[in-house]
Amino acid sequence: MTTEKLQALLDSMTIREKVGQLVQCNAGQFIQNDMEITGPEGELLPAEDLNRVMGSVLTFEDAAQAKALQDRHLAADPKKIPLLLMLDVIHGLRTTYPIPLAMGCSFDDDLMAECADMARKESAVCGVHVTFNPMVDTARDARWGRILETSSEEPLLNSRMGAAVVRATQGEDLSRPENVACCVKHFAAYGAPEGGRDYNTVDLSERTLREAYLPAYKACLDAGARLIMPSFNALNGIPSVANRWLMNRVLREEWGFNGVVISDYNAVGELVTHGVAENLKDAVRLSMLAGCDIDMVRNAYYLYLEDLVRDGVVPEEMLDQAVLRVLKLKNELGLFENPYHGADEEAEKKLYLCPAHREIARRAAEESAVLLKNEGILPLSDRIRKAALIGPFADERHLVGFWSRPGAWKDAVTLPEGIQALLPDLELIIERGCGAEIGDTDESGIDRAVEAARSADAVILALGEPENDSGEGRSRATLTLPGPQMTLARRVLAANPNTAVILFNGRPLELTELDELAPAILEMWYPGTEAGNAAARLLFGRANPCGKLSAGLPRSVGQYPMPYNRMNTGRPKPQPDSQAFPFTSCYLDTPNLPLYSFGHGLSYTTFSYESLTLDRTVMRPEESVRVTIRVRNTGSGAGKEVVQLYLRDPVASVVRPVQQLIDYRKISLEPGEVKEVAFTVTEEQLRFWDFDCSFRSEPGTFELSTGYADHLLLTRTFVLQ
Ligand code: NOJ
Numbered sequence: 041m042t043t044e045k046l047q048a049l050l051d052s053m054t055i056r057e058k059v060g061q062l063v064q065c066n067a068g069q070f071i072q073n074d075m076e077i078t079g080p081e082g083e084l085l086p087a088e089d090l091n092r093v094m095g096s097v098l099t100f101e102d103a104a105q106a107k108a109l110q111d112r113h114l115a116a117d118p119k120k121i122p123l124l125l126m127l128d129v130i131h132g133l134r135t136t137y138p139i140p141l142a143m144g145c146s147f148d149d150d151l152m153a154e155c156a157d158m159a160r161k162e163s164a165v166c167g168v169h170v171t172f173n174p175m176v177d178t179a180r181d182a183r184w185g186r187i188l189e190t191s192s193e194e195p196l197l198n199s200r201m202g203a204a205v206v207r208a209t210q211g212e213d214l215s216r217p218e219n220v221a222c223c224v225k226h227f228a229a230y231g232a233p234e235g236g237r238d239y240n241t242v243d244l245s246e247r248t249l250r251e252a253y254l255p256a257y258k259a260c261l262d263a264g265a266r267l268i269m270p271s272f273n274a275l276n277g278i279p280s281v282a283n284r285w286l287m288n289r290v291l292r293e294e295w296g297f298n299g300v301v302i303s304d305y306n307a308v309g310e311l312v313t314h315g316v317a318e319n320l321k322d323a324v325r326l327s328m329l330a331g332c333d334i335d336m337v338r339n340a341y342y343l344y345l346e347d348l349v350r351d352g353v354v355p356e357e358m359l360d361q362a363v364l365r366v367l368k369l370k371n372e373l374g375l376f377e378n379p380y381h382g383a384d385e386e387a388e389k390k391l392y393l394c395p396a397h398r399e400i401a402r403r404a405a406e407e408s409a410v411l412l413k414n415e416g417i418l419p420l421s422d423r424i425r426k427a428a429l430i431g432p433f434a435d436e437r438h439l440v441g442f443w444s445r446p447g448a449w450k451d452a453v454t455l456p457e458g459i460q461a462l463l464p465d466l467e468l469i470i471e472r473g474c475g476a477e478i479g480d481t482d483e484s485g486i487d488r489a490v491e492a493a494r495s496a497d498a499v500i501l502a503l504g505e506p507e508n509d510s511g512e513g514r515s516r517a518t519l520t521l522p523g524p525q526m527t528l529a530r531r532v533l534a535a536n537p538n539t540a541v542i543l544f545n546g547r548p549l550e551l552t553e554l555d556e557l558a559p560a561i562l563e564m565w566y567p568g569t570e571a572g573n574a575a576a577r578l579l580f581g582r583a584n585p586c587g588k589l590s591a592g593l594p595r596s597v598g599q600y601p602m603p604y605n606r607m608n609t610g611r612p613k614p615q616p617d618s619q620a621f622p623f624t625s626c627y628l629d630t631p632n633l634p635l636y637s638f639g640h641g642l643s644y645t646t647f648s649y650e651s652l653t654l655d656r657t658v659m660r661p662e663e664s665v666r667v668t669i670r671v672r673n674t675g676s677g678a679g680k681e682v683v684q685l686y687l688r689d690p691v692a693s694v695v696r697p698v699q700q701l702i703d704y705r706k707i708s709l710e711p712g713e714v715k716e717v718a719f720t721v722t723e724e725q726l727r728f729w730d731f732d733c734s735f736r737s738e739p740g741t742f743e744l745s746t747g748y749a750d751h752l753l754l755t756r757t758f759v760l761q
């Protein structure tokens with residue numbers, strides 16, 4: 041449809057019809073109740089009218105349902121404006137790949153893009169027009185259960201992963217039925233709730249907000265994301281959906297975003313609960329004036345926006361602009377010509393869980409696993425005749441994570457299935473030992489598990505966190521392994537020292553005691569559909585671990601928030617980190633540094649960093665420094681290494697981080713092979729938000745290092761003139 045026709049359509053619409061475009065209903069409400077719709081607080085809504093005018097729906101099941109919803113709406117709407125169908129496809133639709141936090145550990149933007157591309161194909165045939173993805177909330181506190189949904193605690197990694205998702209999902213041309221529009225979320229700083237408690241208030245300086253939190257949203261918008269979702273939380277006192285500074289000033293004016301803003305689930309209604317709106321009508325006024333185009337699910341716009349426009353409280357011009365943004369998106373998706381977009385029942389059958397998709401998911405699961413520790417136990421030898429598979433995750437299928445599609449766990453491969461597929465002759469004894477639920481105290485299975493451990497040549501101890509303990513609304517105040525898992529671990533590790541621990545969990549856990557006892561720990565996170573196959577291949581050396589932590593693991597939950605790119609203090613703790621130093625910034629009872637820092641991860645081979653060289657030591661602002669890092673595979677097997685480049689600005693007008701990742705690249709090396717990795721450092725990478733919140737660099741000396749957080753290597757300096 042041409043722009044003129046789109047404008048003519050808008051001009052022909054009544055206020056009620058315009059408001060409808062900004063209303064999003066839950067598909068389940070229509071389908072289950074056959075058009076009887078009840079609002080969240082029990083208002084009986086006129087379903088016929090809602091169906092006639094509404095602009096979008098979320099959460100539907102498949103292509104058949106997508107088409108039925110569209111048909112029903114189009115039959116009722118005299119203007120024949122197609123619905124936008126939206127769904128949360130976070131890490132795969134039917135073929136589930138690892139949770140985003142795990143994908144961050146791959147440090148592999150191309151692999152992330154491959155996974156997102158697979159999810160795009162499955163989403164498109166399901167009938168999805170918009171996915172509520174990527175989620176790029178920087179998270180520095182694992183008490184927050186939604187840390188699993190983000191790629192990292194690190195803004196650059198988060199930005200690159202998010203942008204890769206956007207490009208792969210949207211493609212070049214959204215009107216093509218195989219492409220899906222992205223909604224980046226949750227704007228802004230949803231990942232920094234006080235106390236790590238989901239939905240809680242966020243209080244941040246503008247500099248921290250701009251340096252640590254905003255870049256990833258911006259990167260996704262720069263990559264072309266068409267929608268953005270304001271977060272549930274209040275940011276510095278104002279809930280995001282009503283935050284004019286955030287949405288009008290930063291998003292629209294500074295960043296020039298002209299796509300669609302959609303509230304989070306009932307976030308407009310929650311303005312009343314937050315205590316910034318008198319009532320629902322007032323909440324509609326606040327969120328419309330702040331620039332929120334679509335009201336997700338609450339139907340608040342449906343109930344009150346028409347009156348507010350008629351009374352002149354919300355200018356009709358503002359309504360028109362919001363509606364035009366929605367219509368433009370529909371037009372860009374080609375929905376006026378093809379309202380089903382890619383929905384295709386036959387293609388669903390062919391694509392879902394097809395071998396090619398499973399292969400990508402398996403590779404992603406292998407590349408995102410992090411070998412935390414290995415004292416010669418892993419990989420396990422094929423010569424082992426009898427292995428004991430012990431622990432609550434020893435024979436578990438719920439390995440896909442909270443944000444996978446409902447029922448996706450049923451397709452996941454368990455650990456024993458993966459091991460037996462690889463080694464059919466290996467004798468496996470499986471003992472659960474105990475549960476992993478919070479508050480679980482039943483230790484009655486531990487004796488049998490210990491017996492099994494004693495009788496085996498090797499033990500695989502599968503521990504972790506139940507899938508429902510991380511995700512939305514799943515905050516924890518303690519981060520140790522839940523239930524009696526540590527009792528099980530102590531006894532099994534004492535019974536058979538040839539034990540490798542494998543972990544399935546959705547957040548960084550506090551592993552301090554386990555780390556002291558276990559000779560090998562492999563962190564798998566929630567690996568998705570191919571969990572068991574990927575784990576088996578890693579455990580038995582068919583795949584070589586190469587993941588690096590995308591968020592550090594704490595020694596103690598009391599260390600949070602614990603960003604690796606922390607600021608220096610006036611009294612930094614002298615190193616080594618093992619003891620307290622009075623009157624320095626330290627704990628009396630715990631070292632400052634994480635148990636495992638951001639960027640850590642071992643391999644079955646070893647790498648040595650031979651040199652870091654700069655092509656110049658003095659740089660003018662318009663120039664750049666070329667950094668070359670030489671890495672050698674010093675072990676006996678092929679492996680992949682993530683070469684990381686860190687910056688420090690030792691003296692500046694405001695305090696700067698002690699280390700900051702500014703680039704990374706993953707390389708493959710055969711045994712004995714040497715590779716040089718080159719990075720280019722420009723003046724832009726040296727900028728920061730200064731005292732007056734302007735983004736600029738300052739002349740002076742800068743340090744560049746490789747290695748990983750808290751373990752920097754080969755530091756070289758240069759001067760910016
Ligand atoms: C609430 C979540 O915060 C958001 O991430 C999600 O996209 C919406 N619900 C829709 O399901």
